[in-house]
Amino acid sequence: MSLSEQIMADMKEAMKARDKVRLNTVRMIKSALMNEKIKAGHELSSDEELTVLNREKKQREESIEEFTKAARTDLADETKKELAIVEGYMPKQLSEDELEQIVVNTIAEVDAKGKSDFGKVMKALMPKIKGKADGKAASSAVRNHLN
Known part of the structure; x- marks a missing residue:
């Protein structure tokens, strides 16, 4: 199953489960992938998809850091949940x-x-x-x- 197919399936599942955090995060990933596809002018390769996922992951890590500095634990906790969802689409990390x-x-x-x-x-x-x-x-x- 390709990443796009997986995202669509997960989006449907999140809608049925009424999981707002997961649904919003999956939608953001889908949007980022679609924007990259339009920008590239062709279907994305798995490397290009991985680049988009890495960008999304890095944005969330930076956001968590900023929210923590600003003592906004509510936003940091929400972003940590999003980060976990994004990491779920990435390949297994090396030890x-x-x-x-x-x-x-x-x-x-x-x-x-x-x-x-x-x-x-x-x-x-x-x-x-x-x-x-x-x-x-x-x-x-x-x-x-x-x-």
């Missing part, structure tokens, strides 16, 4: 050990020697972990191994 192993392999693959090769390692690493690991965690792991 720290799996990420470390991919970083070590990539460093060996590009024959990186030191800090100056950071960009080269990241360029080779990011396509491998796209949607499966956080970019901040990946860059931190690369820095640790290149030091």
Whole structure:
């Protein structure tokens, strides 16, 4: 089942269950995917869909951070629920050990020697972990191994 089909099915299910948070979140995801499809001018590939999901996830994480700073726990809690729904559509995240192993392999693959090769390692690493690991965690792991 494609992501679009899954979203449509989940939207119908949320309507029947009268789950407003889930329905609104799924609608936002559907809207973001549709906007990206129109912008691209073609059906989205799974990588493009993943990029849209990552953008939605990041927006919610930033919102939670801002709401927490402003002491708006009500909005932060609501956004955390939305974030959980968005994460449900994303591929399984890599564990720290799996990420470390991919970083070590990539460093060996590009024959990186030191800090100056950071960009080269990241360029080779990011396509491998796209949607499966956080970019901040990946860059931190690369820095640790290149030091």
